[in-house]
Amino acid sequence: MSLGETLNEVLKLQAAYTPDPKSALMxxxxxxxxxxxxxxxxxxxxxxxxxxxxxxxxGKGAPAEVPWSRYFDPARSPAPTDGWYAVYLFDAVGEAVYLSLNQGTTTWDVERQDFSFRSSAQLAQRVEWARKVLVDTDADPKTFHDINLKGKQRLGRVYQFGNVHGIEYRVAEIPSDEELRNDLIHIGRLLEHLYAAEESALYIPGDEPPEIADAQLAADEAAGKTRRRRKGGQGFRLNHDEKKAIELHAVALATEHFKAQGYKVKDTGAVESYDLLATRDDETIYVEVKGTASPGEQIIVTRAEVEHHMKHYPSNALVVVHSILLDRTNGALVAYGGTPVITQPWKIDDTALTPISFRYRIPLE
Known part of the structure; x- marks a missing residue:
């Protein structure tokens, strides 16, 4: 049986779909x-x-409404719920099969300590990023953005939200195996390009901030938990040099801001639990600075930082420089861009703090 004949056969079976796990057709x-x-x-x-x-x-257990067959780099997509991949998706009623450039639909929830479905908004952000990456690569007029799997189950709908590019094959209109092979290679080339872009990206919209991901990974490793999946199944998202470049750039922008307000600014990050000491006449402001490649909706704060700023409120400030970029031209690593957001004074909301891990002292008997 050729690939085209197999695809057609699955579509015919789709027309007889039943959730009964004992069904011979399923x-x-x-x-x-x-x-x-x-x-x-x-x-x-x-x-x-x-x-x-x-x-x-x-389907696991009961037959799935939308079955699939995918191809992928296992280093970048170790599971179908993780990373980018190419996949044949069969619609729920057997009218068409799509060759889709798609993505994993789950992400790690720090608070729940479990994987959860990405929201449609998160998937849409990732799709938009991927399409921009591929804007000069996808020249095939057959590919399009919207696929319709006609399913009622949640997973089928999520596949639709996750689609970056798709090629539709209607039942009884499956092209030749040569054309199918060319399409497989074309979508594979797009996937290859996406993997390369993901490898070099500091942050992909819709993902958790890299600082949050790295802090959780470090906490998991310290606790002996190594099963958490990372970007592409790999380790930390930011290396030491990248973190340092982002931090120094954020501190420079924060220093510039307070100097423009007439403050004298001292960098105290190496010796104190706050980053800058800003003084003007008799006024003293303790400044916390955070830099991130993400939109800055979440940051990491240490216990010492929280305690210090709670104690010194309202003589304090928080500067979050978000959307920072890195330039690696000519082998040099330079952070640039970013938007400073200043909160002054900074009143810490207890309800907005989420513990990533705890230290537990074993009671002596």
Missing amino acids: KQRKDLVEYVIRDQIGSELAAIWPAWRASGSG
């Missing part, structure tokens, strides 16, 4: 999407991307 569909298409994709693409893999799912 078991046949499961075999096709999980094994046959997987092997067909693998054989077509092995020579181009030998490290990539293919997999599929007809």
Whole structure:
């Protein structure tokens, strides 16, 4: 059976969809999407991307309304709920199958300490970022932005929100295997480009801020928890040099702001639990500075910082410099841009603080 014939066969089975796990037709569909298409994709693409893999799912337990078969770099997308990948998505009524450049639909929830579905707004932000990355790459007139899986289950709707580019094949109108192979390669090239952009990106809209992700990872590792997935299944998002460049740039902008207000400014970050000491006549302001590549909706604060600023309110301020960029031209690492947001005085709201981890002293018997 050719790839085109297999796709058509799955669509025919989709027209007879039932959630009954004992259905012989659904078991046949499961075999096709999980094994046959997987092997067909693998054989077509092995020579181009030998490290990539293919997999599929007809549903865990009960048959899924929208089955799929995907191909991906396991280093960048270790699970179908994580990272970017290319995927055949079969609509719920068997009218069409889409070859979609799509994405994982879950993210780590720090407060719940579990994975949760990304919101439609988060997926839309990530899709917008990906389309901008690929704006000069996708020249295939067959690709389009909206796919309609006609499903009632949540996962099918989330696939629609996660679609970056898609190619539609109508039932009984599946093209030749040569054209299918060309389309697989085309979407694969887009995926390859997206992986490279993700690797160099400090922050992708819709994701958690890199500082938050790194702090949680450090807390998990200290507690012996290593199962948390990171960006592309890898480690920390910011290295030491990147963090330092962002920090110094944020401090420079904050210093500039207070000097413009007539303050004398001293950098105290290396020796105190606050970053700047701003003085003007008899007035003293303790300034906390945070720099981030994200939109600045969340920051990391230490216990010492919280205690200090609670004690010295209202003689304090918070400066968050968000949307900072890094330039690596000619091997040099330079932070630039960013928008300072000043809160003065800074009254810390207890309800806005979320503990990432705790230190527990073992009672002596």
